[in-house]
Amino acid sequence: MKKYIEKANVFFETPIDFRSRVLVVVGALMLLPTFFFPLWNLTLYSNQFPDGLVIDIYSSKLEGGKTPNRDDLKEINSLNHYIGMRALKEDDFTEFKWIPFVIGGVMLLALRVVVLGRMTKLVDLFVLFTYFGLFSLWSFYHKLYLYGHDLDPTAAVRIPPFTPPIFGHVTMANFEVYSFPDVGSYFMAAMPLFLLAAMWLSRKVHK
Amino acid sequence: MKAKLSILLALTIVAALLIGCGEEKKGRGARSDVQEAALKTYVAPGDMDKYYLFKSGGHSGQVYIYGVPSMRHISTIPVFTPYPATGYGFDKESKEMLGGFTWGDAHHPSISETNGDYDGRWLFISDNANNRMARIDLRDFKTKQILGPIPNVSGNHCSSFSTENTEYILAGSRFSIPLPKGTFEKIEDYATKYKGVVAGIAVDPKSGTMSLGWEILMPPFNYDLGDAGKGPSKDWGFWTCYNSERATGKLEVTSTQKDRDYVAAVNWPAAEKAIKDGKFKMIGGVKVIDPKDVQGIVYLIPAAKSPHGVDVSPDGKYIIASGKLQSITTVFNIEKMLTAIEKKNFTGNEDGIPVLNYDAVKDAEVNVGLGPLHTQFDDKGNAYTSLFVESAVAKWKLGTWEVLDKIPVSYNIGHLTASEGDTKHPTGEFLVALNKLSHGRHLSVGPSQPEASQLIDITGEKMSLLYDAFTEPEPHYAQMIKADKLKPIEVYPKDENKHPKAIWDVKDAKVVRNGKNVEVQMVAVRSSFEPSSFEVNKGDKVTIYLTNIEQTTDELHGFGLNEYNINVVVDPGETKTIEFTADKAGVYPFYCTNFCSALHQEMQGYMLVKGSGGVASRKSPREKNLAIK
Numbered sequence: 001m002k003k004y005i006e007k008a009n010v011f012f013e014t015p016i017d018f019r020s021r022v023l024v025v026v027g028a029l030m031l032l033p034t035f036f037f038p039l040w041n042l043t044l045y046s047n048q049f050p051d052g053l054v055i056d057i058y059s060s061k062l063e064g065g066k067t068p069n070r071d072d073l074k075e076i077n078s079l080n081h082y083i084g085m086r087a088l089k090e091d092d093f094t095e096f097k098w099i100p101f102v103i104g105g106v107m108l109l110a111l112r113v114v115v116l117g118r119m120t121k122l123v124d125l126f127v128l129f130t131y132f133g134l135f136s137l138w139s140f141y142h143k144l145y146l147y148g149h150d151l152d153p154t155a156a157v158r159i160p161p162f163t164p165p166i167f168g169h170v171t172m173a174n175f176e177v178y179s180f181p182d183v184g185s186y187f188m189a190a191m192p193l194f195l196l197a198a199m200w201l202s203r204k205v206h207k
Numbered sequence: 208m209k210a211k212l213s214i215l216l217a218l219t220i221v222a223a224l225l226i227g228c229g230e231e232k233k234g235r236g237a238r239s240d241v242q243e244a245a246l247k248t249y250v251a252p253g254d255m256d257k258y259y260l261f262k263s264g265g266h267s268g269q270v271y272i273y274g275v276p277s278m279r280h281i282s283t284i285p286v287f288t289p290y291p292a293t294g295y296g297f298d299k300e301s302k303e304m305l306g307g308f309t310w311g312d313a314h315h316p317s318i319s320e321t322n323g324d325y326d327g328r329w330l331f332i333s334d335n336a337n338n339r340m341a342r343i344d345l346r347d348f349k350t351k352q353i354l355g356p357i358p359n360v361s362g363n364h365c366s367s368f369s370t371e372n373t374e375y376i377l378a379g380s381r382f383s384i385p386l387p388k389g390t391f392e393k394i395e396d397y398a399t400k401y402k403g404v405v406a407g408i409a410v411d412p413k414s415g416t417m418s419l420g421w422e423i424l425m426p427p428f429n430y431d432l433g434d435a436g437k438g439p440s441k442d443w444g445f446w447t448c449y450n451s452e453r454a455t456g457k458l459e460v461t462s463t464q465k466d467r468d469y470v471a472a473v474n475w476p477a478a479e480k481a482i483k484d485g486k487f488k489m490i491g492g493v494k495v496i497d498p499k500d501v502q503g504i505v506y507l508i509p510a511a512k513s514p515h516g517v518d519v520s521p522d523g524k525y526i527i528a529s530g531k532l533q534s535i536t537t538v539f540n541i542e543k544m545l546t547a548i549e550k551k552n553f554t555g556n557e558d559g560i561p562v563l564n565y566d567a568v569k570d571a572e573v574n575v576g577l578g579p580l581h582t583q584f585d586d587k588g589n590a591y592t593s594l595f596v597e598s599a600v601a602k603w604k605l606g607t608w609e610v611l612d613k614i615p616v617s618y619n620i621g622h623l624t625a626s627e628g629d630t631k632h633p634t635g636e637f638l639v640a641l642n643k644l645s646h647g648r649h650l651s652v653g654p655s656q657p658e659a660s661q662l663i664d665i666t667g668e669k670m671s672l673l674y675d676a677f678t679e680p681e682p683h684y685a686q687m688i689k690a691d692k693l694k695p696i697e698v699y700p701k702d703e704n705k706h707p708k709a710i711w712d713v714k715d716a717k718v719v720r721n722g723k724n725v726e727v728q729m730v731a732v733r734s735s736f737e738p739s740s741f742e743v744n745k746g747d748k749v750t751i752y753l754t755n756i757e758q759t760t761d762e763l764h765g766f767g768l769n770e771y772n773i774n775v776v777v778d779p780g781e782t783k784t785i786e787f788t789a790d791k792a793g794v795y796p797f798y799c800t801n802f803c804s805a806l807h808q809e810m811q812g813y814m815l816v817k818g819s820g821g822v823a824s825r826k827s828p829r830e831k832n833l834a835i836k
Contacts, residue, residue, distance in 0.1 A: 068698065082806070
């Protein structure tokens with residue numbers, strides 16, 4: 001045990017080499033797309049909507065599919081009101097305010113790792129970011145849970161409370177609902193992999 | 208796989224038809240090769256037609272939209288007549304546009320052109336009854352403007368025909384009258400005191416807004432049909448006229464005494480210039496050119512007796528006039544016409560308008576058949592002329608003047624329209640014969656008979672009949688445009704709605720009273736009206752601003768107010784104004800008339816009208832009858 005702690009101490013104090021620092025920079029850059037590409041996509045298919053009603057969730061906003069002939073977010077809200085679901089509104093998601101801020105913070109921390117060049121900072125970044133990612137996922141799931149459970153008791157159509165799918169496909173009434181991560185999330189998921197690779201490359205570098 | 212299935216399906220239908228009709232082929236009018244026809248016209252469920260066909264609706268006052276080659280009636284655009292199906296003529300905006308008229312006689316539709324080809328922006332259509340011109344925007348398929356009654360124009364039949372770049376839409380008088388309108392002159396003075404008019408309706412190239420361009424005073428003939436030139440003839444507008452006898456009474460006899468009538472040719476840039484130069488007189492409040500005073504604007508070309516249609520060939524070289532009482536159609540040559548004008552090769556004049564030497568202007572007399580009326584064109588240099596008396600279409604070659612083929616139609620064809628067949632670049636695929644009589648071609652529907660529209664394939668050497676479709680009275684001319692030239696919207700974007708009383712949230716719905724005026728700002732959205740009820744006093748002037756806040760295609764809502772004779776339909780993103788006086792006390796339900804959702808039936812409300820006297824103020828005939836009993 002003592003030996004392990006000593007080893008760990010050495011590991012945490014290990015400086016990280018140039019290759020690792022490059023990887024950290026690349027990892028941080030992976031977060032840039034989260035500002036421009038959606039993190040999650042929900043698509044609802046039915047007979048009336050063979051092309052699917054689309055909602056894209058970005059780090060900072062909620063966007064429905066929009067064609068000259070349809071506003072999908074408005075349409076989904078119109079349909080949901082029959083089961084008494086609250087309208088999906090950007091203002092209801094505090095996430096859109098703090099997520100971009102946190103992502104920016106993470107990128108600054110990555111810069112700090114590059115400058116200070118210690119394994120401990122790198123581990124901090126990795127742990128923080130993983131926690132942030134998992135928390136965001138839980139927060140998203142919780143939002144979906146609330147929307148599906150906080151149903152207006154006076155709604156025209158009364159259905160048992162439910163949680164819309166966070167991942168995968170489910171049939172809801174006349175809709176086939178598909179929910180999957182989108183481009184932004186894939187980049188975001190790549191970030192910790194770069195951090196791990198950076199740790200791996202510098203694991204044996206000595207003072 | 209899909210294609211195979213549809214062919215299989217088509218063949219099954221064909222087989223069924225063959226079994227069903229094989230025995231009865233004799234003596235039943237025009238027939239076709241069933242198998243070939245079925246394959247060429249079958250549009251499988253979910254598939255789209257290749258062309259839009261806009262048919263005038265005649266005295267129904269509307270425009271009908273068909274798909275070609277399926278010949279399915281897709282929709283109706285109300286133009287000159289109220290149409291509760293779309294709420295047209297019930298809201299303030301469309302009521303004002305209709306100007307109090309409850310019908311019109313929609314005659315000749317004309318798609319706007321750029322360089323002589325359809326650009327798919329607007330569809331213009333003339334009203335023969337109340338002398339109006341309408342413009343439909345092909346972005347949303349809605350009537351946007353009705354101009355008229357046009358001063359001095361009486362019986363706007365020789366209309367609407369677009370110049371090469373839709374600078375003008377041609378119009379004119381079928382029925383000469385004393386001018387200005389409102390003047391009384393004895394019928395015996397017809398030949399001298401009655402006047403015809405031909406006119407150019409100016410079109411704003413950006414907005415499409417129509418205004419009066421120029422009018423020309425003409426002898427009291429009956430101006431029947433027209434066409435605008437293209438290419439070498441682009442500066443000219445042409446009108447046929449019958450009754451150059453200047454006769455009255457039984458025109459059937461009195462107007463058919465001379466061997467020739469005329470085609471009037473108007474140089475419209477010259478007319479434009481005359482107006483600019485101040486060479487006009489004011490008649491009926493508008494600028495009218497009198498050809499007696501201004502030379503070089505109008506000429507008359509003698510044409511076969513009682514001509515009906517005049518059509519300019521795609522290259523703009525030939526002007527083809529069909530004398531409905533003869534068996535020939537006459538081809539005039541624009542170059543010869545210009546030379547004759549230059550050399551002053553005239554044989555007389557009518558009220559100061561020079562008459563050109565027939566033999567100097569004519570290129571050919573084509574022996575097409577009996578009762579030629581109208582001509583359309585394909586992409587291979589052929590012309591197609593409708594033969595009313597003969598009930599047939601003749602195909603003939605421009606230049607060689609040889610009649611190549613003839614196909615019988617059922618029955619008594621009036622106009623015909625080929626795919627983009629009056630433009631510089633006809634596509635030469637389809638031709639629709641717009642027949643006046645249809646008896647025996649459809650399940651009997653009693654004495655009121657529909658008209659027949661027959662689809663004809665014109666791709667081959669021989670024409671072949673493909674399909675019979677039927678239309679309510681009464682298509683005159685039609686326009687067939689490639690479907691991909693139109694890009695209609697299906698939702699009015701919220702940002703485009705400039706109605707000052709539009710609201711987009713049910714929370715903003717309200718009722719405001721101002722003296723005896725009550726304003727209701729109402730929202731329609733699945734599946735409710737907000738407010739769902741409102742109170743007024745008997746005698747109040749009620750204005751409802753109804754906004755459909757949906758932004759999804761096909762989510763229309765109606766607003767029918769019981770016993771108040773009101774039905775308005777609002778499209779997604781649209782606001783309409785409903786104005787009426789609450790002249791009957793009591794409680795009146797209103798409800799969504801255009802099926803919208805699972806809870807459509809629940810989409811309803813009440814107008815509560817306080818006041819004494821109950822329903823007594825306006826009894827329907829039925830109520831009166833009940834009262835007598």
